[in-house]
Amino acid sequence: MTVTTSPPTARTRQREEVSQQELVRYLEDRFACAQACDDCVRECAVRQGPAECGEGARLNTACADVCDATSRVLAEQSD
Structure with a gap:
């Protein structure tokens, strides 16, 4: 079976x-x-000290990780 594709x-x-x-x-x-x-x-x-940032810092770090990982995976796609 031959598959032909048009330009x-x-x-x-x-x-x-x-x-x-x-x-x-x-x-x-x-x-x-x-x-x-x-x-x-x-x-x-810087403003509050690392111990005072709490949940916000953890969520922001997780968000940055997800955005970065998503971008890297998509950037590596050839199609």
Whole structure:
């Protein structure tokens, strides 16, 4: 069984380009989110001391980890 594919049309290439742009924008947003969460944890530690940040620091650290991991996995995808 042979599978033949037709060459990509201009419309298909345009959709792929838009999808790529959307992925890049999404990744940039996730990296920015991770950075903001890390900054919040640092600022809390400076203002209140590490022991006083409590649950907020833990949640911000977890959020940064999730955003960072998601971005890294998606950035490694070839398609």
